[in-house]
Amino acid sequence: MNRALNKSNLKHLTGLLQRFQSTLVIAEHNNEKLTPITLNAITAATKVGGEVSCLVAGTNCAKVAEEISKVKGVKKVLVAQHDSYKGGLPEELTPLILQTQKQFNFTHICAGASAFGKNLLPRVAAKLDVAPVSDIIEVKSSDTFVRTIYAGNALSTVKCNEPIKVFSIRGTCFEAAPTEGGGAASEEVSASSPVGISEWLKQSLTKSDRPELTSAKVVVSGGRGLKSGENFKLLYDLADKMNAAVGASRAAVDAGYVPNDMQVGQTGKIVAPTIVAINKDPEAPIFQVADYGLVADLFKAVPEMTEALSK
């Protein structure tokens, strides 16, 4: 009896169990390109152990399926196409995912914790009668995950005893899977029947050539001290020199200086940059957490910095 549970047997058993894991990653894309967070989700899936498959659903997504098949770590790409998948509505995608789950019996289903993933995965989880785990920052094992609570002021290690683990991942906490070196087989899956209780009308996306906030290595962020939307130009100029994204505090967004998609923080986008603080108040709390701090008036210091980086 004891012999069966010694360390090496347990390791062997865990290895065996790991080989029976299989994760379905729900790809996020716009029919033209894969959204970067999907690559982080694929890495998280590989950490679970076992096979990684990727589901691409869209109106015309062959290009994206092709892109994913080259990603290292993906074993299989499942493609479903239908007009009803326009806009990635969760009411339409959920039956497809349930159908796919029934066919392939995955042990894990995951996606990036973006607006798309956060909207979709809990709906899928409820239909499977399982509790999902949101926005995980670490995979400790195939059933144990770490996530933040209280706006990142505490870390919670959660063991999920559900038969199917449904989880979303924080993109900034997992490396992007390499986009070359993979050779996944592509398989078409039949589209689910349209549900028709919701209709996608349009998106008004803020056009930007700048890096995307959640994946940028450097973020120049502004708060209420900027005093107006026009003054944000100072930050855009600096950001351009650093190839950085531009973010804003909730206060700046609420004051109407910048659009909502620039908000960083607990309920905005969670970013993982080096923090450089420029504030004229030496007691400003940001200095307690900034990697570099400069006590100066931003209206002088920022243009100076832009100038210095132009040399």
Add this chain to the structure above:
Amino acid sequence: MSGRVLVGVKRVIDYAVKIRVKPDNTGVVTDGVKHSMNPFCEIAVEEAVKLKEKKLIKEVVAVSCGPQQSQETIRTALAMGADRGIHVDVSGKDYENLGPLQVSKILAALAKQEDAQLILLGKQAIDDDCNQTGQMTAALLDWPQGTFASEVSLEGDKINLVREIDGGLEHIKINTPAVITADLRLNTPRYATLPNIMKAKKKKIVTVKPADLGVDVTSRLEVLKVEEPPQRQAGMKVETVEDLVVKLKEAGRV
């Protein structure tokens, strides 16, 4: 058409409180700590009351799942303009383990019992930051979901929604009945005035148990430990912009 809206409200540690992790790492200290209605739930209540004031819906029912103190949160909703309350009594270990899956089952059962046309919730609770309950409730009822709503307008038997998404805004139209979750900019919640707080004392709150609704609150998620995050240390102060640029270049950050 009942014209009835269910609004879920959660009692959480007040957003301004600096939380402390328990020394035994089993959770966060909640005893003796100030609690309030989750800010996103306040926005949901405000939206429901606004719809009633516009005569687009007839009754707002506030629901909260938790121990006796959850009734205080319901009272706040009543003071903001909700008509009556339902307190789903969950306490002790059951309450510690209560999560979105169980709450969504409770809300779905209540929606059917109360013949609700609309369920309004906050997009996430500021304690667990799950952002799941609205989506799960919609799934259990097979209703459409309008999450992260920043604008809601009723148009006949459909709802026009503007949602906050990663790249900007999205416009969708969903059928009723539906579940909507409120994002930050949906509205600015009113303060309960003293006359309304007094009036709220006369409004009814009914208490039920999850078992009465046929809901099993067992959780298959286990919190193994709760810890403080690695402390972000203060870095270095620099004297001039020139200094800063030199240091950043050295560190390979520019």
